[in-house]
Amino acid sequence: MAPYTFPDDLLQAQRDWYAAYRELAGDQSSSQTTVLRRRLQRLSVRITTHPYWASAPGSVPAARVALKEAAWSEEVDC
Template sequence: MTHYAFPDDLVQAQTAWYAAYQQLAAEDSPVRATVLRRRLQRLSVQIATHPYWADIPDQAPAARIALKEMSWAEEQS
């Protein structure tokens, strides 16, 4: 398995994405749900357009999965 050196801000954004997603899943308030959906959209753009992906164009798909797996594990702990 290849190990990637993800920038801290990218890892933080992906971890925050999972936290917001879990909050949204448990949210009853329509107003708060809207706020969380907007946060998810902003974080998605931040993650998808991060300059890190340009540095590893041939490895980006596998790196994206590795980032998601690592961030999910951090969010669960």
């Protein structure tokens, strides 16, 4: 896999997406369901429309996978 250097704000947005997803999955009361779904939508838009993708080296789909893996590995290491 090609090495990627992701901007901090893009990497943070992916981390925030994972955190919101985990919170939504664990919300048994469903009191925050709408709020969390909207947050996931906003973060998804922020991630997919980030200017980085216009100049990403190599394959953009591969870079998106690498972003997810980088953010996930940081979450797991915490």
